[in-house]
Amino acid sequence: MAKKKIITKKSEQFLEDYLNNCSPTGFESEGQKMWLNYIKPYIDEYFVDTYGSVVGVINPKAKYKVVIEAHADEISWFVHYITKDGFIYLVRNGGSDHQIAPSKRVNIHTKKGMVKAVFGWPAIHTRKAGTEKSPKVENIFLDCGCDSKKEVEKLGIHVGCVVTYEDKFMILNKNFYVGRALDNRVGGFMIAEVARLLKENKVKLPFGLYITNSVQEEVGLRGAQMITESIKPDVAIITDVCHDTNTPMIDKIKEGDTKCGDGPVLTYGPAVQNNLLNLIIDSAEKKKIPFQRNAASRSTGTDTDAFAYSTGGVASALISLPLRYMHTTVESAHKNDVENVIRLIFESLKKIKNNQDFRYLK
Numbered sequence: 001m002a003k004k005k006i007i008t009k010k011s012e013q014f015l016e017d018y019l020n021n022c023s024p025t026g027f028e029s030e031g032q033k034m035w036l037n038y039i040k041p042y043i044d045e046y047f048v049d050t051y052g053s054v055v056g057v058i059n060p061k062a063k064y065k066v067v068i069e070a071h072a073d074e075i076s077w078f079v080h081y082i083t084k085d086g087f088i089y090l091v092r093n094g095g096s097d098h099q100i101a102p103s104k105r106v107n108i109h110t111k112k113g114m115v116k117a118v119f120g121w122p123a124i125h126t127r128k129a130g131t132e133k134s135p136k137v138e139n140i141f142l143d144c145g146c147d148s149k150k151e152v153e154k155l156g157i158h159v160g161c162v163v164t165y166e167d168k169f170m171i172l173n174k175n176f177y178v179g180r181a182l183d184n185r186v187g188g189f190m191i192a193e194v195a196r197l198l199k200e201n202k203v204k205l206p207f208g209l210y211i212t213n214s215v216q217e218e219v220g221l222r223g224a225q226m227i228t229e230s231i232k233p234d235v236a237i238i239t240d241v242c243h244d245t246n247t248p249m250i251d252k253i254k255e256g257d258t259k260c261g262d263g264p265v266l267t268y269g270p271a272v273q274n275n276l277l278n279l280i281i282d283s284a285e286k287k288k289i290p291f292q293r294n295a296a297s298r299s300t301g302t303d304t305d306a307f308a309y310s311t312g313g314v315a316s317a318l319i320s321l322p323l324r325y326m327h328t329t330v331e332s333a334h335k336n337d338v339e340n341v342i343r344l345i346f347e348s349l350k351k352i353k354n355n356q357d358f359r360y361l362k
Contacts, residue, residue: 006339012037015179015189016169019179022107024076024162025094025218028052031072035188035213042195043211053214054225058236062208064358067236068194068345069224069303070187074180075327077163078090079108079142082153088117092137093162094218097327101140102305105166108144112156112328117144117163134244136230145266167329175335176260182323182331186338186352188213189237190321193342195348206354207234217303221311224306228314234317234358235276237306237348240339242267242294242320256294258322260334263290265320271300271308275361280317289340294320315361319344 007015018038032054036046043056054072069070073074075094082088088108102121104158107114120143121135133139142163146152167205169179177186195211210231214223217240228236245252246259258265266280284291299305321341324332352358 006197006342007335011189011193011286015177015186016246018185019169019181022109022164022283023072023074023181023185025073025216027109027162028072028215031185032213032215035072035192039192039211042192042199049227049230051215051223051226053212053223055213055227055231058198058209058211059205060208062206064207064211065231065233065235066207066349066352067210067212067231067233067307068191069212069214069236069238069307070191070240071184071215071223071303072188072213073215073218074164074183074185075218077106079157079159079161079163081159082149082157082173084149086144086148086152086290087120088142088144088152088157089238090137090140090142090163095327096161098137098140099135099191100328102135105336106142106163107166108142108157109162109164115144115146115155115157116223117142138290165329169313172332176332177335177338178330178332180329180331182333183227183241183326184217184239186321186333187241190239190338190342191345194345197342198344198349203350207350207352207358209349212302214303220305220308225310226268228307232311232312233307235352235361236277236304237280237317237319237345238302238307238319239319239345240302240304240333241323241326243326244324247324258292258294260322260324260332261336262292262322263337264344265292265294267294267296267300267304267318267320269296269300270298271296271305272317273361274310276315276317279351279361280319280344280348282360284344285350289341289344289347291344292322297341
């Protein structure tokens, strides 16, 4: 298992299609349909909650419930103001980075279909060194080729339309998956692959497994807060992304020392239940899966917090994928790390063998 490649050509094609599809916070439905269609052969049943979190269930009648979870939404923008000259100003939907916006191509989602636009920016010839302005939410704007507000509105654009970047998936030097929204649809991909491996290897679990793709993480862990009340799990293993701190301009003293290619990152922190963390570490060591460590001084900033502090307390742990250039359109993750996160979740689930283990995890 440890040496054999997990990700197949078919599953890698799904990853590409899934990342290229738009799934902005609050508008995740199309991506969720795609994800559900992929995992259906590997689950016994599924359900979808009011706001669109999707849960595939294996062994649904079991007494104990284990969640493996990722979040499905990506950062985006909302149309906020349209000038009389037809330029469009925005507000964030999630943690969108204003500094990368100028010259980016975008899609404006309307009821009439997708409308193309670009983030405009004054040409370098018109700016003076020392006095030129930096990109800010207040001064970046969209140009959709219109001369008036009326012309913009005729395209179907109005305040509240969501805006996503157009950038597509690619593979860099045969080693890195690159694209927008690896944070955290690559997590949805990884938990789907765990479901596939369980099915293909005919693994019989002594608990119910709830493969959960939550919405609205980027605006405060909201999807996880809702879905944990529906599932009421005993154990939750969350996967999200963390920073590769070995690229330029990052302070390791502040951010820690984690690197793409060196394996999944396991977090220590108040929301992480120590017995579950030790079980995951033991799985990694016994199966020789490389891993790294990180510490969260207060919250993890991930759906782990939402699960841990819900329904009287859920034994929770976080397995993170190192990522370069988070919240840009060129987020980059090493293929080996993606495979090893999948392996580590798979092996950790197999290590929970009976009811005694659940007493141990409490």
